[in-house]
Amino acid sequence: MTVMTLERPARAVAADTIPSPCAIVELRRYALHPGRRETLIELFDREFVHTQEDCGMRVLGQFRDLDAPDDFVWLRGFSNMAERREALAAFYGGPVWRRHRDAANATMQDSSNVLLLRNVQTAATHAARPGMLLAVVCQLDAPATPLLVHRFEHEVRPCLQAAGMEVQAVLMTEHAPNDFPALPVRTDTEALVWICRFDSAAHQLDCADRLFASAIWRDAVWPRWLSQLSAAPQMFRLQPTAGSAWR
Template sequence: MTVMTLERPARAVAADTIPSPCAIVELRRYALHPGRRETLIELFDREFVHTQEDCGMRVLGQFRDLDAPDDFVWLRGFANMAERRDALAAFYGGPVWRRHRDAANATMQDSSNVLLLRNVQTAATHAPRPGMLLAVVCALDAPATPELVQRFEHEVRPCLVAAGMEVQAVLKTEHTTNDFPALPVRTDTEAFVWICRFDGVAHQLDCADRLFTSAIWRDAVWPRWLSRLRSAPEMFRLQPTAGSAWR
């Protein structure tokens, strides 16, 4: 079975070639100055997608948070940590970022909410196709163990799928040292994250209703999962921008 994760197919890839999965994923959540989100989205979609990919990384998607009007969320992927270091050095030391960084930074209040994650997906998923995403971020007291991953795969995932959700990524905190310190990542939390795709908001709400009308989910699986967390999960409904891989 070929393991897939959130990925944006590279340009000029042969039709019979399956893009390699991204082992390392950054989940980046930016708090912007009020009213500046559309400015950043227009700049990002125009200048920062293919130019980053030309440096050796994957822009996996960029999104509006439907419940936070001044938040911009995006995902970036790498084959491994060494390629991450080299790709980031190439982009942030290059002419495109140098030309546009002041305009981008002027939209941001805080760009430090960045989770550095490792793909632990064990099931094949669909390639990106139009829709919205729901990211569920679970804070743990300790690093995610293989037993926790297996509990997700054998208990949580089947309930999500039965409710009509497409699980597109399963990720946990990456513990390798961030060797590109110019871009800090969070070290204050251990995270376990899954991301689901939906056709739209109505589909997401319908799936959520089906999930929580399931007695096994409501009375057994979900309470048991919550008991292993440090706090209630954070959930982010993400609408892709016009330039996102998910449009």
């Protein structure tokens, strides 16, 4: 395996340069009409990946939720908020979206569950074969503080790693105003999100068993972390589609 940051697509830059990282990330969770997920995935992978990237954004990955058969989850990134506004205007005002938007929208019940996040740390692994991701969304009563991030890095992350969990991204709520109001984002929650990659669903369960077998995690780190949240964390097991860059 080689390690890459979640950056602008390599084909857009010379091979000997380092692309700018995606400072801004949207975590988009769509509730679809029953039985329509494969229709959207086929359309998305075929029409909406390279065309969005041609407009200046990065489609980081798209996924089936393993525990919600009618949910589709995807992430896209931008260098900054100004680039986000320009890229979204270019894509949603462009010919590809106009041609396919009715077919895409016909699969969806709700596309408003969107978290606008700031990249704290990403180091996604470019795997030779697809595995699965686990996204953990921690809801907070107030914006994530440097102390909370410090506690994640020095208390939570070491336990995850000791259990064999590969943390590939840490993100928290971005507070800049959404200056592309045609695509609303959630403003009802503060969040800190981490994403781990596993080789398979069985691998994820094995790592979870090892994690909760640890007395330090079970009796100290996890209860202390939960005490800082406004609700129990939401956990999403995500299987990459065939066209997903994040695998």
